[in-house]
Structures are given as C-alpha cells and as structure tokens.
Amino acid sequence: MELTGKNFIGSDRSGLGDLTFQAVDPSNGEKILPMFFEATLSEVDTAIQKAEKAFQEYRVKSGRDRARFLKQIGIEIMELGDPLIRRCCQETGLPEARIAGERGRTVNQLNMFADLLLDGWWVNARIDTADPERQPVPRPDVRSRHIPLGPVGIFGASNFPLAFSVAGGDTASALAAGCTIVVKAHPAHPGTCEMIGNAIERAIHKTDMPVGTFSMVHGHSVEVGMHIVKHPFIKAVGFTGSFKGGKAIYDAAVRRPIPIPVFAEMGSVNPVFILPGAMAEYKESIAEGLAASVTLGVGQFCTNPGLVAFEGSSDAVIFQEAAASRFKKIDTGTMLTSGIHQAYRKGIENITGQQGVKVLAEGIKKETVTGGTATFLQVDSKNFLSNRQLEEEIFGPSTLAINASDKSDLLEVAHKLKGHLTATLYATEEDLKNYPELVSILERKIGRLIINGFPTGVEVCHAMIHGGAFPATTDSRSTSVGTYAIYRFSRPVSYQNFPDHLLPDELKNDNPLKIWRLYNGEWKK
Numbered sequence: 001m002e003l004t005g006k007n008f009i010g011s012d013r014s015g016l017g018d019l020t021f022q023a024v025d026p027s028n029g030e031k032i033l034p035m036f037f038e039a040t041l042s043e044v045d046t047a048i049q050k051a052e053k054a055f056q057e058y059r060v061k062s063g064r065d066r067a068r069f070l071k072q073i074g075i076e077i078m079e080l081g082d083p084l085i086r087r088c089c090q091e092t093g094l095p096e097a098r099i100a101g102e103r104g105r106t107v108n109q110l111n112m113f114a115d116l117l118l119d120g121w122w123v124n125a126r127i128d129t130a131d132p133e134r135q136p137v138p139r140p141d142v143r144s145r146h147i148p149l150g151p152v153g154i155f156g157a158s159n160f161p162l163a164f165s166v167a168g169g170d171t172a173s174a175l176a177a178g179c180t181i182v183v184k185a186h187p188a189h190p191g192t193c194e195m196i197g198n199a200i201e202r203a204i205h206k207t208d209m210p211v212g213t214f215s216m217v218h219g220h221s222v223e224v225g226m227h228i229v230k231h232p233f234i235k236a237v238g239f240t241g242s243f244k245g246g247k248a249i250y251d252a253a254v255r256r257p258i259p260i261p262v263f264a265e266m267g268s269v270n271p272v273f274i275l276p277g278a279m280a281e282y283k284e285s286i287a288e289g290l291a292a293s294v295t296l297g298v299g300q301f302c303t304n305p306g307l308v309a310f311e312g313s314s315d316a317v318i319f320q321e322a323a324a325s326r327f328k329k330i331d332t333g334t335m336l337t338s339g340i341h342q343a344y345r346k347g348i349e350n351i352t353g354q355q356g357v358k359v360l361a362e363g364i365k366k367e368t369v370t371g372g373t374a375t376f377l378q379v380d381s382k383n384f385l386s387n388r389q390l391e392e393e394i395f396g397p398s399t400l401a402i403n404a405s406d407k408s409d410l411l412e413v414a415h416k417l418k419g420h421l422t423a424t425l426y427a428t429e430e431d432l433k434n435y436p437e438l439v440s441i442l443e444r445k446i447g448r449l450i451i452n453g454f455p456t457g458v459e460v461c462h463a464m465i466h467g468g469a470f471p472a473t474t475d476s477r478s479t480s481v482g483t484y485a486i487y488r489f490s491r492p493v494s495y496q497n498f499p500d501h502l503l504p505d506e507l508k509n510d511n512p513l514k515i516w517r518l519y520n521g522e523w524k525k
C-alpha cells in the first residue's frame with residue numbers, strides 16, 4: 001500500500017495543511033518520499049472530538065472484545081511484512097535484525113495486554129458486602145473497580161520506532177484500559193507511523209471497534225503536540241522522549257484549567273556501581289560488558305549506562321584500561337537523526353570542558369552525516385559531586401567513570417543522584433553484606449534495581465517497572481513497560497448500595513467473568 005503522508009482523523013485521511021515535511025535517511029542525509037502533511041489545529045480538534053465520541057462506545061466494550069482488537073493489531077502488524085522493516089530501517093538507520101526483534105516485542109506486548117484483559121483481574125475488583133446489623137450504624141455495600149480515564153494523547157520516541165511509538169506500550173496499555181487514543185506521529189519515522197496506523201485501522205474495522213478509537217496526526221513543530229495536551233477532551237498523556245519535551249508537556253498539562261496526568265518517561269543515566277569484591281574478581285568481564293552495553297545501538301537506549309562509579313584501587317585501574325581498550329575498537333555508528341547527532345556532539349564537547357573530566361578512550365572515528373563515536377570519560381567523585389551537570393543524559397554511546405576515594409564517597413555519589421530508570425550493582429555476596437545501605441539509598445530514586453547485569457534490555461512482563469523518580473519520569477508511581485502500565489490510564493470508582501443488575505459484570509454477586517476479586521478482605525474467584 002502506497003504511503004499517503006496524510007493524517008488519520010478517525011477513519012478519514014486528511015492533509016489540509018500547508019506545512020509538509022519528509023523523512024530523512026540518517027545514513028546519507030537524503031530525503032525520503034512521500035511528503036507528510038503537518039496536521040492543522042482544526043484537524044487535531046476533529047480527531048480529538050472523534051476520540052471523545054468513540055470513547056462512549058469503546059469504554060463499555062468487554063475485556064474479551066478489547067483483547068480481540070489488540071491481538072488483531074498484532075496480526076495486522078505482522079502482515080505488513082518486510083516493507084515495514086525496510087521503511088523503518090531506512091528512516092532510523094537501525095539494522096534489520098534490531099527492527100525485526102522490536103516488531104516481535106511490540107506484538108508480544110499487545111498480546112500480553114490482551115491476555116491481561118481475558119484474565120480480567122486488572123480491574124482490581126473489591127467488594128465489601130453490607131452488614132445491616134452492624135452497630136452503631138449499619139455497614140453499606142461498597143464495591144470498586146478501575147474504569148478508563150477517557151481519550152489519551154500519545155507521544156512516541158525516535159529510538160524505538162515500533163515498541164515506543166504508534167502501537168507501542170503506551171498505545172497497548174491505553175487501549176487495554178478502555179481509552180481511545182490520539183497519537184502524535186514521530187517526525188523522525190513518519191512512514192513507519194503511517195504503516196502501523198494502517199494496521200491499527202484495519203484491526204478496528206475487522207473487530208468492529210468504533211471509528212475514532214484511534215487517530216494519528218503528524219507534526220514537525222510543537223504546536224500539534226501541545227494542542228493535543230491542552231485539549232479539554234484529552235484526559236491523560238503518555239510520552240516517551242527527551243527530558244525537555246516531557247517536562248514541557250507536563251508543565252502545559254498541569255497549567256490547564258482542568259489539569260491531567262502526564263506519564264512522561266524521559267532520559268536517564270542509569271548508574272552502575274562496581275563494588276570492591278566484584279571489581280577484584282570480575283573487572284575484565286565487567287569492562288567488556290560495559291563497553292558493549294554503552295555502545296549497543298549507538299548508545300541510543302534510555303537504559304544506556306551513562307555513569308559507572310567505583311572506589312579507586314589497582315583493580316579499578318586495570319578495569320578502566322580494559323574498558324578503554326574495548327571502547328577504542330568500536331566503530332562510529334549511524335545515529336537516529338541529525339538533531340540527536342548534534343546533541344551528542346555538543347554533549348561530549350560540553351562535558352569534556354568540565355573541571356576534572358578526562359577522555360580515557362574514543363572509538364574508531366569515521367566522518368558520516370550522523371556518526372556517533374563511542375567515548376569513555378573519567379572524573380573523580382569530588383568533581384562529580386560539585387557539578388550537577390555531569391549527571392545529565394548525553395544520549396549516545398558514552399559513559400562517565402566516577403572514581404570515588406572510599407566507601408563513604410561512593411555512598412555520597414549514590415545519595416546525590418537524581419531519579420533514574422535503573423541502577424546496577426556489580427557485587428559479590430560479601431559486597432552486598434558490606435554495602436547494605438546502597439540498595440536502600442537507590443530504592444528511593446530508581447525504577448529497576450539490577451544485580452550483576454547491565455540495564456540495556458527491558459523484559460516485558462507483569463513485574464517490570466520501567467519508571468523511576470523525577471527526572472526519569474514525571475510520575476514515579478507507574479511504568480511504561482509491562483502490564484502494570486495499564487493503571488496510568490484508569491482510575492478506581494466505588495459503587496455503594498447498587499442493586500446487582502446495575503453493577504458492572506466485574507462486581508456482580510455471581511462473578512460472571514470469574515475474575516479474582518477482594519471479597520470482604522479475601523482474594524476469591
């Protein structure tokens with residue numbers, strides 16, 4: 001199917017605006033056809049009105065129907081076949097195997113939410129039956145469950161053109177919760193967005209979901225996105241991307257006359273702590289793993305380990321040398337966009353000008369349009385602790401080794417950290433006994449704590465938390481990966497003294513959906 005470059009306004013294709021743009025192949029800087037139409041504000045309004053109208057119908061679809069819809073989206077994505085992979089590689093510079101893997105992950109994610117809907121327990125049904133005899137006052141019958149919030153605005157990131165984009169985790173969790181969605185397509189991969197949009201639209205048609213359940217608008221300026229965020233029918237926002245973008249959207253949402261929640265998953269530096277026992281025993285393999293993790297996908301992962309802290313020792317010297325020699329062997333790789341490439345270069349220029357920062361190694365340099373060269377940097381803990389800029393994300397293949405003078409210095413580094421998506425401890429059993437405070441310090445700021453493993457690679461499962469305290473996210477109470485993400489787009493409602501026939505199925509006396517419920521304080525089916 002030919003790409004149209006148009007916006008998806010419910011089931012209509014629309015390109016009324018004068019502003020157009022094209023995708024760019026980051027490997028050579030060449031523009032790719034077709035032209036994409038930036039949505040006008042009136043097109044965005046129409047899309048949101050359709051999402052509101054569709055919500056009335058979609059929110060009451062059964063879990064079974066919504067599950068069928070999510071599974072169908074997955075089927076339709078697979079049916080896009082090789083053209084999807086080719087277009088996505090061309091727009092992002094990412095290799096075919098990576099995109100094929102990401103497609104699998106995207107489909108699995110949709111299926112996982114579908115299975116959650118079939119199990120049904122996610123609504124968190126709670127039932128406290130009446131006790132008319134209770135003294136001094138009778139106890140009422142009170143029941144609660146989660147319901148969807150309303151139309152949700154979704155912003156994907158450039159570095160996961162499938163798994164954190166049009167049919168990514170935010171979409172899967174919002175649609176699973178019963179919300180309709182208006183997606184802001186990412187201008188770095190608009191053709192991929194359109195293909196996935198087509199797949200969602202076909203799934204809507206085949207599973208008889210209301211028109212307007214999904215819309216998608218293009219934009220290369222912030223107006224389109226901001227219009228979604230400020231629209232009164234939009235009841236929540238899911239965002240994945242930069243700190244700057246996420247914070248701007250959050251600020252706009254809280255300043256609305258009726259503020260709404262924004263779940264912005266933003267940049268992170270993912271500190272790694274190497275404790276002395278692990279450093280002594282495993283320095284070579286940690287050095288190898290570090291260089292691989294930092295430079296994987298040209299470092300363009302939100303879980304890229306950008307800080308590595310340890311106490312100075314002769315083992316630490318060997319570790320740094322081993323890591324430096326690995327970094328030197330890494331080729332310059334194509335970054336996702338010229339903007340990301342420039343930001344990376346500026347970030348490296350800026351950090352290397354900071355007090356006490358040294359470059360220990362650089363990868364093999366190659367002049368390409370968007371080439372990112374691996375960089376291994378070092379600073380001592382005194383300089384690190386006195387310069388908050390050194391903790392900022394430099395999105396790309398670099399990491400900063402922090403040399404602490406002793407244990408208390410290392411703990412001070414942990415204390416001073418901001419919120420991050422992950423933190424890793426490389427530790428022996430003995431180390432873990434000697435540093436009991438480290439886990440409790442980190443627990444207060446981090447979404448996922450890892451022992452002896454690098455943070456790149458996020459499992460999609462029920463227990464995954466891909467979140468963390470600000471500035472990793474604007475709301476640390478949830479996650480953007482895994483089934484727990486559904487609670488971002490729902491809220492609990494109580495029903496008091498309702499007759500059985502008026503209650504939703506999840507709360508009816510005979511439990512027709514056979515779901516797990518907290519019944520008078522006990523979990524029962």
Ligand code: NAP
Pocket residue numbers: 155156157158159160164184185186187219220221222223225226240241242243244245246248249265266267268301302340393395421466472480
């Ligand atoms: P980005 O530049 O922030 O873009 C994300 C989306 O937000 C785009 O559609 C962008 O549209 C829009 N946007 C940005 N600023 C905006 C504003 N002020 N108002 C309205 N819309 C705005 O991010 P990216 O470069 O695509 O992604 C890379 C970043 O994402 C990295 O920092 C990475 O760490 C982070 N990331 C985080 C996670 C996570 O789970 N925490 C996952 C993947 C990536 P325009 O381009 O049109 O402005």
